[in-house]
Amino acid sequence: MNAMGSYLKKHTEALVKSVGVEKACELTGKSKATLGRYYSDHDEHADRFMPIDTVAKLEETSAYPHVTSALAELGGITLSIDRHRPNRAKSSGVNSDVLALSQRFAMLIAEYQQSIEDGVISVSETKLLLKEAVALQRVLLDMKLHLEEGKN
Template structure:
């Protein structure tokens, strides 16, 4: 998949996450204009969503789809915390337990997903959610380890 089609795919996901009508209201753009931003037709191949439009839509979306895609293209891992008020741990030992639990949940999801030999889109989304949860635990663990070093 080319960089262009990868970005267009994530742009489409962002618009669909927000909803086309809501996206039009948020951005002041028409359905046709938003559609051109993620169209894979040759006439729209060089047309991409402006950054300010991406920012406005990602503020309303459940996940920063385009930002995550851009980070992925550069080999950057983002820590996205959609539950910022979640509990913090009290130390590394608790982090290790949480990490083991999350990894077990990921393996359980994977086992369910691969049972028919194919991972569906919904199964992939569940796996992604568990992977992000593991990232959050690892980030908390990193912060706790840094506190112990200092």
């Protein structure tokens, strides 16, 4: 087995064990033996990897996205985990997303206006602007997901 396969299998095992084998079986509808094959390093299971929908189900329950982070690392990608998603709970569709988007944008512009008054944006002001930009990005992501779902 190549190094990438071995690396993914180790992270697959970490994911299953972080959820718990019994719970993982319950969530995925797969047996212990099947889950075990996904992270087995034996030659006969070298080409078996966990299906992506199974990974998604388990990572939704897990405290950490083991396989997703491993894939990101292999691709040279950095992930940012955001467990706090206030827009997700209260947003019921595109209309509410547009309202949240306009509110967040107004907050970003207001923060920028205050920051630029003296002609210099300080480090702390930069952090506040970044925080608002990330909040705006979250709303845009929610809106994108609602549009993809057809939830207008």
